[in-house]
Amino acid sequence: MTQRPRTVFRKLDGILLLDKPRGLSSNQALQRVRHLFRADKAGHTGSLDPLATGLLPVCFGEATKIAGGLLGARKAYDTVARLGVVTDTDDAEGQPLRERPVPALGVERIDAALQALTGRIRQRPPIYSALKRGGEPLYAKARRGEPVEVEEREVEVHAFELQSAADLLDGLSGAAAPQLRLHVECGSGTYVRSLVRDLGELLGCGAHVTELRRLWVDPFREPRMWTLEALQALAERGERSLDACLLPIEAGMAAWPQVRVNAAQALRLGQGQSVAGDFRPAGSVAILDPGGRALGLGAVDAAGCLRPQRLFAWACVQPPRAPPP
Structure with missing residues (x-):
């Protein structure tokens, strides 16, 4: 079997606004772009679940020194909540725990539940999360079947809004997969999966995330994102074309x-x-x-x-x- 040549890394400074694809962890996506750019040092600013897509800022070289500030930045997401089913991961990647009928729901009741989850709220993160206890991620303990206790913590939800609920309005809740399309703007440490889980409880039927896309992260409110496919195509044209995708470090320091x-x-x-x-x-x-x-x-x-x-x-x-x- 022919082995691929080892990557020869180089010093590289800057910020890449990656459009993370579904199915990869944030670290897997990071390693792919690090090897494409041959960057000797790289880090991402805020994990996205494998199910999620969208903006993942990647810091190369000296830009990793400001990554901590970007981690705490305000973020925006679009998400789809599947009502009536609760899973162990609070998203579609997990195993169903229980099913309940979805009641007739109108916009007023949905909006009231969304409002109750807006502002400074107490939230319990998912047990399948990258939060660490004793130096180990919680998801590792959960996968081994160990009991996991997760404490509530205070988070900031700036906006939690209904975008679409066409199959639920006017009591039409008999759809095979009743869903809500939602928009979220939140601060550091907020889990959209937890928001959707808690929304389902307020609506009396349970819910989990089936789609999640990060739209922006401060200060990148209107990001020009790059897919892995686009970056690969640029890499084949040469590193100068690839490096032209990078933002200067100053672009990430607006906070x-x-x-x-x-x-x-x-x-x-x-x-x-x-x-x-x-x-x-x-x-x-x-x-x-x-x-x-x-x-x-x-x-x-x-x-x-x-x-x-x-x-x-x-x-x-x-x-x-x-x-x-």
């Missing part, structure tokens, strides 16, 4: 207030030293050099002093060594 520093201040920061001044606002900030290039992340204290936190490689300057005595 942080920006502060600009002069050349002397940039040098001090690059040597790990704080810079006194009247920088604003207090808290985490994106640091830009005089030309607008991002140097990394820093923190401004109450006195207006700026200190470096996670600087990019090109910002870090080693101070000269003292000559030997």
